[in-house]
Amino acid sequence: MTRAISLHNVSKRYGRAPRAVDRLTLDIEAGEFLVLLGPSGCGKSTVLRMIAGLEAITDGELRLDGQLANDMPPGDRDMAMVFQNFALYPNMTNRDNIGFPLLVENPREDRGPRVDATARKLGIEDVLDRYPSQLSGGERQRVAMGRAISRRPSVFLMDEPLSNIDAKLRIQLRSEIAQLTREMGVTTVYVTHDQAEAMSLGDRVAVIRGGVLQQVGAPRDIYALPDNVFVAAFIGTPRINLVQGFVHAPPREGMTLDLGSQRLPLPEPLSVDHQLLRIQQGRPVIVGLRSEATRIGLPSQARPGEVPLTGTVANTDYQGHEALVYVDIGSEPAVVADLESPRPDGSPRRRRARPRPGVLGRLKGRTVARTPGPPLALGGSPRLPYNPYASYDPAAQRVGAGELVVRTPPSLWLQKGAQVPLLVDLAHLYVFDRHGRRVSPAPAEMLGEDV
Structure with missing residues (x-):
């Protein structure tokens, strides 16, 4: 089962500060892979956490399959989240990390078959009996994804899952994420500041700036016809x-x-x-x-x-x-x-004062300026x-x-x-x-x- 997500005029404010998210309206179809794209601090992770129920919505409505979900507990939303920093339990083996959501869901169920099937999908069968500290960054992220996949949720929420991984491995995991989510047909909301990830992964991309939705559409359309500068x-x-x-x-x-x-x-x-x-x-x-x-x-x-x-x-x-x-x-x-x-x-960033050039720097500048x-x-x-x-x-x-x-x-x-x-x-x-x-x-x- 997969879910449709609808946000209507959703806002988030922390105290008296300006709105972190300002009247965002966005419809995500069941089974769609939507990417929230924007610079650091623009509010995209806040949107993800409001969908998950980890942040309260200040104004507006969140609906899951048409049902109002503003006050729905996170555990009842049937969503799985993959974090930027892996968030694995260090005292558990990777097998236990992947199977932990199944243990919470039904302590008497045999978790072995589902854990093994998940590990085969991600290619980590040989590291199941190790601990997270014994793995590389890419393997730990696969374990974190396995923990989310094993639950078979209706929605995947991914908060910059590849930002702590080196560039070469990031490209490999990017293609694996795209393949897995499409095979499972699960609604996926993916947060990133990397436009290359957004363009290659998303069915649609939603660009956010300062908490305000700027444009949403297919990657090709956004590239070819940007609404604003x-x-x-x-x-x-x-x-x-x-x-x-x-x-x-x-x-x-x-x-x-x-x-x-x-x-x-x-x-x-x-x-x-x-x-x-x-x-x-x-x-x-x-x-x-x-x-x-x-x-x-x-x-x-x-x-x-x-x-x-x-x-x-x-x-x-x-x-x-x-x-x-x-x-x-x-x-x-x-x-x-x-x-x-x-x-x-809300205050502007301070620009660093440029250091005054020394004698050699001033001489170099004069020489370059006068030389054709x-x-x-x-x-x-x-x-x-x-x-x-x-x-x-x-x-x-x-x-x-x-x-x-x-x-x-x-x-x-x-x-x-x-x-x-x-x-x-x-x-x-x-x-x-x-x-x-x-x-x-x-x-x-x-x-x-x-x-």
Whole structure:
């Protein structure tokens, strides 16, 4: 048996502090794998604990299969929870840890068959007679999951179960969790701050910021159509490029996005999405471009829908299978607040004072500021791979602080300070208003379509 969970205007307040969870409404279908995603301290674990009955609900309603459950005791909710810190009994063997919920449920029942079956599912049959202290982190987490699975609950609640495990093992356990929950068909609510986990595990992802639900939907939908600039910045690796801009649309002229030292022309005739940008004429906007929406290429190599820009290489991050090139385009970067949540008491985080540079640091800064960047590496250089854009000489433009992250093949090497031509795919361009709401691509309600 599996359960549907419904939260309607649920809030949680601790004393006089701001609400840790603020009027959250969310429906979780029976058998669904839902991920609660957000930065540390945003309230996602509090939501999980209210579902489990470990935290009292200040306002709103929690319903399980339509039945009001605000005051239902935790033991009557038929839920199993997996914690971040394993929470195993150190004086019990792993066999006894897995079988403990069965012992509490029915002391006279033979627990052996169910414990053995659970251990086989998790691949830990050979460590059942050891103690938790004798296991690795991954094995202990499997035992903790086994304790939850052995009960055969109607709901799994997982509170960042993989955050204390090394990266390689985390990927393995991630796939095992997905496979197990789908085989069992159990409703699962999974809390994480890792967007890679959320995108790979969840049937749907609910993004939370400061206790407020920002967006909920399938991983592909949230990535492709983020409702606001926070969701766009939080989802995706590397993080989306966000720069400040203005919509420039004089009468009887084409529309452009002013990015500071450069303008991004929008092709005529304007699409419906781009026509709606006229509402933002003269207002500050935030322009978003994911790394796959920009590539290095000459204007003559542009594909339909691509427009040119110019940039200067600021840094290159070699990844092995690809390189991430940070290109300065002379724009002001847009800073998204609360990518890390505010303090629990509502006060802003204090910024650490930057240490004053010493004599050598000041001299280095002056030297770097007065020294022009090196030219593009020539194609015949014996030290560097071939660079097809070595002869590109764009019109001189002053370059500021705005950077774009561009994916390139690992064989393409670009020196720091080199000027490069860029091609921007307007089909993957996002525009957000000054409040951070997405205005392009236009939401369905602005286009008059059914949501």
